[in-house]
Amino acid sequence: xxxxxxxxxxxxxxxxxxxxxxxxxxxxxxxxxxxxxxxxxxxxxxxxxxxxxxxxxxxxxxxxxxxxxxxxxxxxxxxxxxxxxxxxxxxxxxxxxxxxxxxxxxxxxxxxxxxxxxxxxxxxxxxxxxxxxxxxxxxxxxxxxxxxxxxxxxxxxxxxxxxxxxxxxxxxxxxxxxxxxxxxxxxxxxxxxxxxxxxxxxxxxxxxxxxxxxxxxxxxxxxxxxxxxxxxxxxxxxxxxxxxxxxxxxxxxxxxxxxxxxxxxxxxxxxxxxxxxxxxxxxxxxxxxxxxxxxxxxxxxxxxxxxxxxxxxxxxxxxxxxxxxxxxxxxxxxxxxxxxxxxxxxxxxxxxxxxxxxxxxxxxxxxxxxxxxxxxxxxxxxxxxxxxxxxxxxxxxxxxxxxxxxxxxxxxxxxxxxxxxxxxxxxxxxxxxxxxxxxxxxxxxxxxxxxxxxxxxxxxxxxxxxxxxxxxxxxxxxxxxxxxxxxxxxxxxxxxxxxxxxxxxxxxxxx
Amino acid sequence: xxxxxxxxxxxxxxxxxxxxxxxxxxxxxxxxxxxxxxxxxxxxxxxxxxxxxxxxxxxxxxxxxxxxxxxxxxxxxxxxxxxxxxxxxxxxxxxxxxxxxxxxxxxxxxxxxxxxxxxxxxxxxxxxxxxxxxxxxxxxxxxxxxxxxxxxxxxxxxxxxxxxxxxxxxxxxxxxxxxxxxxxxxxxxxxxxxxxxxxxxxxxxxxxxxxxxxxxxxxxxxxxxxxxxxxxxxxxxxxxxxxxxxxxxxxxxxxxxxxxxxxxxxxxxxxxxxxxxxxxxxxxxxxxxxxxxxxxxxxxxxxxxxxxxxxxxxxxxxxxxxxxxxxxxxx
Numbered sequence: 090x091x092x093x094x095x096x097x098x099x100x101x102x103x104x105x106x107x108x109x110x111x112x113x114x115x116x117x118x119x120x121x122x123x124x125x126x127x128x129x130x131x132x133x134x135x136x137x138x139x140x141x142x143x144x145x146x147x148x149x150x151x152x153x154x155x156x157x158x159x160x161x162x163x164x165x166x167x168x169x170x171x172x173x174x175x176x177x178x179x180x181x182x183x184x185x186x187x188x189x190x191x192x193x194x195x196x197x198x199x200x201x202x203x204x205x206x207x208x209x210x211x212x213x214x215x216x217x218x219x220x221x222x223x224x225x226x227x228x229x230x231x232x233x234x235x236x237x238x239x240x241x242x243x244x245x246x247x248x249x250x251x252x253x254x255x256x257x258x259x260x261x262x263x264x265x266x267x268x269x270x271x272x273x274x275x276x277x278x279x280x281x282x283x284x285x286x287x288x289x290x291x292x293x294x295x296x297x298x299x300x301x302x303x304x305x306x307x308x309x310x311x312x313x314x315x316x317x318x319x320x321x322x323x324x325x326x327x328x329x330x331x332x333x334x335x336x337x338x339x340x341x342x343x344x345x346x347x348x349x350x351x352x353x354x355x356x357x358x359x360x361x362x363x364x365x366x367x368x369x370x371x372x373x374x375x376x377x378x379x380x381x382x383x384x385x386x387x388x389x390x391x392x393x394x395x396x397x398x399x400x401x402x403x404x405x406x407x408x409x410x411x412x413x414x415x416x417x418x419x420x421x422x423x424x425x426x427x428x429x430x431x432x433x434x435x436x437x438x439x440x441x442x443x444x445x446x447x448x449x450x451x452x453x454x455x456x457x458x459x460x461x462x463x464x465x466x467x468x469x470x471x472x473x474x475x476x477x478x479x480x481x482x483x484x485x486x487x488x489x490x491x492x493x494x495x496x497x498x499x500x501x502x503x504x505x506x507x508x509x510x511x512x513x514x515x516x517x518x519x520x521x522x523x524x525x526x527x528x529x530x531x532x533x534x535x536x537x538x539x540x541x542x543x544x545x546x547x548x549x550x551x552x553x554x555x556x557x558x559x560x561x562x563x564x565x566x567x568x569x570x571x572x573x574x575x576x577x578x579x580x581x582x583x584x585x586x587x588x589x590x591x592x593x594x595x596x597x598x599x600x
Numbered sequence: 601x602x603x604x605x606x607x608x609x610x611x612x613x614x615x616x617x618x619x620x621x622x623x624x625x626x627x628x629x630x631x632x633x634x635x636x637x638x639x640x641x642x643x644x645x646x647x648x649x650x651x652x653x654x655x656x657x658x659x660x661x662x663x664x665x666x667x668x669x670x671x672x673x674x675x676x677x678x679x680x681x682x683x684x685x686x687x688x689x690x691x692x693x694x695x696x697x698x699x700x701x702x703x704x705x706x707x708x709x710x711x712x713x714x715x716x717x718x719x720x721x722x723x724x725x726x727x728x729x730x731x732x733x734x735x736x737x738x739x740x741x742x743x744x745x746x747x748x749x750x751x752x753x754x755x756x757x758x759x760x761x762x763x764x765x766x767x768x769x770x771x772x773x774x775x776x777x778x779x780x781x782x783x784x785x786x787x788x789x790x791x792x793x794x795x796x797x798x799x800x801x802x803x804x805x806x807x808x809x810x811x812x813x814x815x816x817x818x819x820x821x822x823x824x825x826x827x828x829x830x831x832x833x834x835x836x837x838x839x840x841x842x843x844x845x846x847x848x849x850x851x852x853x854x855x856x857x858x859x860x861x862x863x864x865x866x867x868x869x870x871x872x873x874x875x876x877x878x879x880x881x882x883x884x885x886x887x888x889x890x891x892x893x894x895x896x897x898x899x900x901x902x903x904x905x906x907x908x909x910x911x912x913x914x915x916x917x918x919x920x921x922x923x924x925x926x927x928x929x930x931x
Binding site: 397399419420421423424430432437438439440441442443444448449451452453455456459462463464490506 | 799800801802804805807808811812814815816817818819820821822877878
């Protein structure tokens with residue numbers, strides 16, 4: 090690659106040297122280094138709590154560093170606030186995209202001081218022209234007059250990009266930009282990022298998805314405990330070695346060994362029909378980890394929601410052991426029957442962010458911690474204590490608000506809440522989304538332990554390696570139906586992908 | 601409480617690792633409570649002879665008793681994340697129904713029970729509209745506010761009802777140990793609501809629903825029922841306030857106690873600034889009620905015009921809420 094050849098002499102677009110940042114005496118950053126060159130996509134990796142977010146906030150002027158210097162195009166700079174950093178061409182786009190859903194695409198792109206006006210009257214034509222220029226750079230055909238809230242997630246991402254470009258951003262910082270995107274949308278995003286890179290924009294790319302990093306990025310920097318561990322070319326890196334530098338020990342096996350599946354049928358689903366789910370039948374055994382894959386919108390999440398009672402269904406039966414659940418039982422009765430769901434969107438469906446760990450875990454266990462309608466604080470303390478100890482939840486106390494925890498620990502709170510119900514069937518929708526590698530491994534181990542203890546775990550995942558690695562058996566859904574079933578130890582990604590697109594079956598019939 | 605678990609100090613999951621702040625510490629840390637203290641000191645300094653005398657303190661308590669009850673109703677609804685514009689109208693209707701029945705010869709206890717039932721019913725209607733028909737609380741309770749006021753006018757035939765039996769009026773005007781009965785009733789209701797919110801499963805469900813309804817639903821909480829019950833309880837409690845107001849005034853009209861709507865919302869908002877979580881809570885609401893009561897009484901004593909009082913009350917609310925939000929931002 091020619092870019093790497095020239096880089097020896099290239100001045101970094103943005104450089105951070107020996108950055109130190111303490112909060113309440115605790116080092117969040119302890120001599121962090123980062124150097125992003127113009128015209129490269131640079132991955133910033135590390136477990137949650139490694140200091141990535143803090144570093145980004147120092148780079149964009151949110152926090153002043155306690156020590157260390159920032160350099161922009163070889164000159165030392167100080168960013169007192171976000172606006173100063175923006176003016177220097179540094180723009181960060183966060184997970185929760187900063188679009189205003191209720192105003193038009195054009196206004197979103199030129200939001201703020203940029204809206205052209207004459208005597209306070211908006212010059213719509215100029216506004217639309219300038220907005221269109223930015224979208225053209227991204228090769229996007231989005232109607233300028235649509236409301237931003239009506240766009241698909243990837244289009245919203247593009248609008249946020251366009252706004253960054255409109256402010257003449259030369260350093261673009263992306264935090265988990267693919268979290269809410271489907272595979273095709275990710276492909277589109279990547280091609281846009283590559284074309285921005287070729288225009289000379291420096292892109293700092295933060296992601297937990299290592300496969301993406303290896304596909305997209307030119308160089309990577311790994312952080313751990315507030316320090317920079319390594320910076321190197323992606324071409325010279327190997328995924329296992331990156332993982333071990335992130336976790337600070339050998340990655341070992343991410344997935345634990347499979348355990349024995351019993352013959353006893355734990356869950357029988359017959360002819361299930363509902364929104365996005367068509368005629369689904371399958372059984373799951375006691376002690377089995379059953380993976381469910383498929384593209385976004387294939388009905389995999391809806392299937393879990395119906396099984397958990399969160400969504401109504403039109404027809405079909407659900408049987409736990411030999412007990413048939415009432416039609417559309419609702420979450421309460423499904424829980425009573427032994428089916429628990431760890432939902433897809435942790436922050437909006439899994440935990441009450443403003444509430445304490447204690448209250449969150451108690452939430453699904455109110456009957457167990459109360460008598461005659463009165464709650465018993467000591468019983469809550471006991472189940473919460475047990476949950477936090479079993480799952481190794483890192484927190485100051487039971488009374489710490491869940492919003493202050495890392496993503497991995499939040500996910501453990503959701504798990505603790507549901508495991509306290511001692512479910513026979515544990516449904517998990519994207520169990521490791523947005524979680525660092527170390528915690529991922531813990532969750533896989535936990536899933537295995539539960540299965541070994543006789544629980545049936547049914548987990549939806551959009552990551553094929555995860556699906557294969559953690560499951561005993563994999564079902565793939567396509568347009569609401571089950572399009573394929575594979576034993577995980579015989580599965581390979583290509584076959585699963587073909588089922589995802591609904592191809593394999595029809596090919597068989599054609600042949 | 602003794603438990604068998606290992607009392608290791610470094611145990612991160614230990615409940616006691618962060619000492620829970622006592623209620624006293626919590627209150628002192630709040631700008632809103634400071635505002636109350638400052639108000640009391642100010643009025644005391646202005647009129648040391650009158651303001652903190654037994655008679656005046658009794659007056660303040662008497663004046664805020666009914667607002668405290670209505671604000672308790674509003675607190676419940678705001679805990680689940682909604683609000684109820686119809687509390688004051690419901691209270692007026694309940695007072696009017698009970699009074700008109702007494703004037704028609706119905707025994708006092710029966711008339712009171714019917715008044716309470718009317719409040720419960722209005723609350724139930726609000727609950728069905730909001731929780732089951734998915735109307736916004738604003739629209740639903742604005743609509744019931746309108747209809748309920750109309751009903752109250754029908755019941756009172758547009759007049760003020762009076763000459764209710766003495767035993768009824770005594771509920772609002774009588775004293776026990778020198779203290780007016782409404783103060784005892786308001787205290788009892790506040791205690792009951794506080795315990796309901798703090799110690800019962802229903803209270804925990806209410807707080808969880810207000811915290812995040814979707815998370816609660818996916819955790820097996822019947823969110824619709826929780827909201828329905830919140831509005832229903834609010835209707836019932838409002839009715840208690842309204843019947844007591846009729847007894848205190850010795851009269852009932854369709855619009856009496858109108859002020860209590862806005863003041864109750866203000867009191868709950870002030871109260872939300874008292875706790876760290878920012879959720880509605882009874883203790884905080886009572887602090888808010890006290891601010892409003894002290895303010896109006898103090899300004900009265902100083903001879904300030906009642907319209908000016910209204911302006912100042914608004915300013916105090918802004919000041920207290922601003923102070924608290926500044927503090928939150930620092931964290």
